[in-house]
Amino acid sequence: MLSYQHHYHAGNHADVLKHWLLLACVRHMQKKDKPFDYIDTHAGAGLYRLDSAKARKTAESDEGVLKLDWKKLDGLKDYRSQVADDIRARCYPGSPLLAKRLLRPGDKAWLFEMHPKTIIELRKHCEKHKVCYVRQEDGFQGLSSLLPTASRRALVLIDPSYEIKSDYQTVVKVMEAAYQKMPQAMLLLWYPVVDVHQIRQMEKAFAKSKMRNVQLFEMGIADNSEPGMSASGMVVVNPPWTLADDFIRTIPAVSAHLAKDHKARWRHQTLLAE
Numbered sequence: 001m002l003s004y005q006h007h008y009h010a011g012n013h014a015d016v017l018k019h020w021l022l023l024a025c026v027r028h029m030q031k032k033d034k035p036f037d038y039i040d041t042h043a044g045a046g047l048y049r050l051d052s053a054k055a056r057k058t059a060e061s062d063e064g065v066l067k068l069d070w071k072k073l074d075g076l077k078d079y080r081s082q083v084a085d086d087i088r089a090r091c092y093p094g095s096p097l098l099a100k101r102l103l104r105p106g107d108k109a110w111l112f113e114m115h116p117k118t119i120i121e122l123r124k125h126c127e128k129h130k131v132c133y134v135r136q137e138d139g140f141q142g143l144s145s146l147l148p149t150a151s152r153r154a155l156v157l158i159d160p161s162y163e164i165k166s167d168y169q170t171v172v173k174v175m176e177a178a179y180q181k182m183p184q185a186m187l188l189l190w191y192p193v194v195d196v197h198q199i200r201q202m203e204k205a206f207a208k209s210k211m212r213n214v215q216l217f218e219m220g221i222a223d224n225s226e227p228g229m230s231a232s233g234m235v236v237v238n239p240p241w242t243l244a245d246d247f248i249r250t251i252p253a254v255s256a257h258l259a260k261d262h263k264a265r266w267r268h269q270t271l272l273a274e
């Protein structure tokens with residue numbers, strides 16, 4: 001039985017990085033008029049209350065999105081415009097809602113979620129939209145069944161809960177299988193840095209894979225000897241060509257802003273060249 005619920009973590013520092021990057025990738029896909037498919041393999045609830053008992057138990061958003069001084073962080077302008085109304089209502093939008101709001105006529109969203117309660121919320125927040133297809137199915141299998149998409153253009157977010165240690169290796173295989181089916185797809189994999197050793201192993205697995213054009217984007221808010229999630233990152237296959245520059249211009253200041261010791265911790269790395 002799955003136990004992870006994003007309600008405890010919504011709006012934390014990892015969501016700030018993940019959703020800033022996701023928005024940059026959606027914007028890039030929409031530079032061309034041709035429709036694309038957005039696939040969210042682990043969608044979550046779509047919208048979270050920041051004042052719920054679950055959110056207040058951890059208060060992670062206080063150290064994440066609610067801590068941001070927007071005036072000092074110009075590079076977050078687009079992200080701010082997408083979350084501001086929700087924050088005013090003491091809520092935070094998840095990846096499927098952020099993507100759904102930007103979809104144009106012709107674009108489609110495929111949202112996978114397994115948790116029996118979370119899927120009810122996801123349906124409420126996203127299914128009414130006629131281009132959103134919500135499925136209570138395993139996201140890894142769902143992804144495989146959708147690729148290659150008829151649109152020939154796809155943006156995929158893989159955002160598992162890493163409840164099983166082997167997930168760090170499984171995700172590389174899932175990315176490689178997706179790449180083989182649709183080499184031109186933009187694939188985004190989110191990962192938490194709890195144990196640095198696990199991340200190094202994951203990077204080695206990427207380096208040995210047959211994929212091309214793979215970059216890593218990581219932001220930390222504490223030294224990695226600290227307990228808990230000190231950093232998080234995204235591995236992106238076929239990233240927008242401007243993403244690395246935007247990341248380097250924006251994220252060091254966000255990291256310094258969110259870190260208790262005001263130290264910027266970040267990493268951009270090309271894992272596999274074009």
Ligand SMILES: C[S@@+](CC[C@H](N)C(=O)[O-])C[C@H]1O[C@@H](n2cnc3c(N)ncnc32)[C@H](O)[C@@H]1O
Nearest residue numbers: 006042043044094095112113114115138139159
């Ligand atoms: C990290 S949360 C997703 C957060 C969301 N992507 C966002 O950024 O707002 C992971 C979600 O995956 C769901 N989940 C776990 N295993 C799954 C599976 N095999 N297939 C689809 N969803 C799964 C969990 O119930 C949880 O809601």
